[in-house]
Amino acid sequence: MEVKDYSEFLTAAQLKIEEQAWKESAPYSSLWYAGAVNTYLLEHPECHSVLEFGCGTGLVPLHLPMAVQYVGVDKNKLCVERARAKNDHSRTFLWSDIRVCPYMSASIVCAFAFLKHFQLHEWNTVFRIFIEAAPVAIFTLPMTDAPRSVEDNTKPFTHVTISHTRLNGQLELHNRVIESARYSKKTQETIFVCKKRDHRS
Numbered sequence: 001m002e003v004k005d006y007s008e009f010l011t012a013a014q015l016k017i018e019e020q021a022w023k024e025s026a027p028y029s030s031l032w033y034a035g036a037v038n039t040y041l042l043e044h045p046e047c048h049s050v051l052e053f054g055c056g057t058g059l060v061p062l063h064l065p066m067a068v069q070y071v072g073v074d075k076n077k078l079c080v081e082r083a084r085a086k087n088d089h090s091r092t093f094l095w096s097d098i099r100v101c102p103y104m105s106a107s108i109v110c111a112f113a114f115l116k117h118f119q120l121h122e123w124n125t126v127f128r129i130f131i132e133a134a135p136v137a138i139f140t141l142p143m144t145d146a147p148r149s150v151e152d153n154t155k156p157f158t159h160v161t162i163s164h165t166r167l168n169g170q171l172e173l174h175n176r177v178i179e180s181a182r183y184s185k186k187t188q189e190t191i192f193v194c195k196k197r198d199h200r201s
């Protein structure tokens with residue numbers, strides 16, 4: 001089976017199906033994700049900007065405070081168009097591949113149901129671009145207790161499960177520490193809040 005990059009798997013017809021599923025699962029997906037960002041923002045009022053990679057059709061920023069500067073990045077042009085259409089015009093949405101995205105920074109960088117869509121040979125590189133964009137990172141990942149990360153070849157798009165060994169190694173390399181990790185049975189992903197070591201806020 002040909003395994004596609006997830007952003008290419010999302011044709012117009014497929015996106016219609018996926019977006020419906022994302023909306024139906026909102027209480028335990030986009031609302032859960034936005035809730036994690038909002039909790040952090042509440043506790044850290046000095047954070048004023050959020051950068052989201054793989055923002056999809058812009059469901060998360062709908063639930064973030066308008067006072068926060070938000071930039072969403074997605075490689076799928078249709079997603080970016082839909083995100084712009086449903087959000088306030090003060091929100092910024094960029095059509096870009098994270099692999100070649102111009103350097104950006106924010107108080108908080110986030111990615112939900114996104115980091116699992118990169119093959120293992122490039123995963124560490126993508127993770128570096130992601131984690132270095134801000135001192136605080138909030139993201140979801142499907143995790144395995146197995147010693148190695150796993151590529152799921154049964155899906156028509158790239159999908160990986162990351163080992164704790166790999167994630168901990170990458171966090172160590174980039175001088176990050178896990179502040180919290182919560183597993184969701186519903187999504188079978190863990191939501192992590194990570195910080196640059198010695199970051200004050």
Ligand SMILES: C[S@@+](CC[C@H](N)C(=O)[O-])C[C@H]1O[C@@H](n2cnc3c(N)ncnc32)[C@H](O)[C@@H]1O
Pocket residue numbers: 005006007008010022029030053054055056057059060073074075076079096097098099111112113114117
């Ligand atoms: C499963 S969706 C998640 C959407 C959103 N985060 C949410 O939870 O509603 C993954 C998103 O990542 C985007 N994506 C995949 N590969 C990408 C890449 N290389 N650069 C930027 N976005 C990418 C896809 O187009 C898709 O919109």
